[in-house]
Amino acid sequence: MEDHSMTSEYIHTPHPGTGPRRLGTVIGGSHSSGVDVKVDGDSSIEDIRVGSHVTIRSTSTRFFGMITDVSLKSTDPSLASQTQHSSNQLFIEILAGTTAYGVFKVRPRLVLPNVLGGNSEMLSKVRSVPVHFSPVIEASEADYATVFGQEDGRHFWIGSPLDIETKICLDMNTFVQRSNGVFGKSGTGKSFLTRLLLAGIIQKTDAVSLIFDMHNDHGWQGRDRERGLRPKGLKQLFPSRVTIFTLDAQSSLRRGVQFESEIQIPYADIEPEDVELLASTLNITDNGVQAVYRLARHLGRQWLKKFLEFSNAKDLNSLAEEIHEAPSTLSALRRRLERLERMPYLTKDSLADPLGSILDFLQRGTHIVLEFGDHRSLADYILVSNLLTRRIREKYIQWTQRAATTNQSEPRPLVICIEEAHAFLDSSIGAETTFGAIAREDRKNNITLMVVDQRPSSLDPDVISQIGTRIIYPLDNDRDIASALSGAPDSGELRGVLAGLDAQQQALVFGYAVPTPIVVKVREYGSPDSYRQLVDSAMYSASSSYDEKGRDLLFP
Ligand SMILES: Nc1ncnc2c1ncn2[C@@H]1O[C@H](COP(=O)(O)OP(=O)(O)OP(=O)(O)O)[C@@H](O)[C@H]1O
Ligand SMILES: [Mg+2]
Structure with a gap:
């Protein structure tokens, strides 16, 4: 059975001064578009970073989500026309946080387990939204460890989140x-x-x-x-x-x-598929690629070695005739494939x-x-x-x-x-x-x-x-x-x-x-x-x- 005493204590215990900061309060949103959070008076919108994570403490659930957008809002549409006051500190202080305020968007993606020291197997998907006025708090080291695991026999530390120094593991x-x-x-x-x-x-x-x-x-x-x-x-x-x-x-x-x-690598290991992949790099046309498949059928496993041995035009023409290819296609192909002869790791030694x-x-x-x-x-x-x-x-x-x-x-x-x-x-x-x-x-x-x-x-x-x-x-x-x-x-x-x-x-x-x-x-x-x-x-x-x-x- 779930331990409710621990649950409510965990959810409602405020963080001491050095703990994760409270950033804001939920003021709206939806499951499909994410949650809107108003920046609290003592936090600054400038500290809110897209891509960082927060927890939202709703009545019985703790959500874990990413900040996906940050914006400035005001309740007074005439504010935009009052920029002449922008250097008046008193005016700014009166409006800040009430008439003019910052909002950020959070996409809650996981519900955190309601017990201390939970692990990622206890995470569940989000199917609701937090209640109005739920506090939104920076994700803590413990939250990250719950979600991404701690460095151990399976988990490898790849880096840290943007806002706190803790290990994120894969x-x-x-x-x-x-x-x-x-x-x-x-x-x-x-x-x-x-x-x-x-x-x-x-x-x-x-x-x-x-x-x-x-x-x-x-x-x-x-x-x-x-x-x-x-x-x-x-x-x-x-x-x-x-x-x-x-x-x-x-x-x-x-x-x-x-x-x-x-x-x-022996020449005999080179198959038409290899040449097909190389076609654009070696400048081989589609017809050239088709010819390679025909050559391989006709000449067998050693097709490349044998084909490169066709050095004069007469032999090449009769080969073209045998495999029903245009002689010009074959001679162009041969010129392109000569590049392979200059690859020193290719060897004629088929062993x-x-x-x-x-x-x-x-x-x-x-x-x-x-x-x-x-x-x-x-x-x-x-x-x-x-x-x-x-x-x-x-x-x-x-x-x-x-x-x-x-x-x-x-x-x-x-x-x-x-x-x-x-x-x-x-x-x-x-x-x-x-x-x-x-x-x-x-x-x-x-x-x-x-x-x-x-x-x-x-x-x-x-x-x-x-x-x-x-x-x-x-x-x-x-x-x-x-x-x-x-x-x-x-x-x-x-x-x-x-x-x-x-x-x-x-x-x-x-x-x-x-x-x-x-x-x-x-x-x-x-x-x-x-x-x-x-x-x-x-x-x-x-x-x-x-x-x-x-x-x-x-x-x-
Ligand atoms: N994890 C890291 N630790 C230390 N330095 C890093 C790290 N990641 C990137 N850098 C710095 O960034 C530079 C570029 O990184 P890297 O060579 O991995 O880029 P790349 O994406 O592979 O580029 P290219 O596509 O040109 O190969 C490195 O030379 C290094 O100075
Ligand atoms: Mg690189």
């Missing part, structure tokens, strides 16, 4: 159950956050991650051009949990990276097996960063990421199906992290790409994506709708904002919240891994303290991931 187990998205314009903090999220996955879950690290940011030292620092990569923080593969051993050696091995050891490491629970070294054009990135992911996916589907029919265990959940995600998930590329299929349906095959992108409007809307948790930094373009927020609860209001974020290190988080949308100031990454906190927080980890070796390396 439930990482829930986070990895679906695909996720990190969006924001250039320079907002996506890569820094991605590294933090990956550290959270490493520490708090049984999932493994495979990171296609186009900019050599995540494995060893990253870049922080603005502060002139070299932030540590995941291998440096968690040496026994992370392995680096490289496409470019020379570049990795030059940068002093401790990598496992260099990856070589190379880039996949074997990657899968071995993943199944043993080791996270993999594949760095691209100096081969980091979009064409390199698309080709390698798509090709490896396709083959890993095939294996995962096999393993998952096998687990369903035998008593073998399912493969370890895998999170694949891609940047510039629109290159793989563009709505014009067509629905059936490997990454599209993973985003849409592969939760059941134990694979999810972490999609990092500057231009969410280029992503297939179907894919966006499958993204479980979204973390959104500021975006400039209206279409990007609309796509990033599509399907969000009250996206109109969240748009206003997003517009109020600082240009860097502040993001809106909503979706599956948080009980309610929240704006966070993302936790700092890059100082010795930040590394210490990250590695130490592994001690809370449920699994055996506390990395002694990592600690020794960082703090000898």
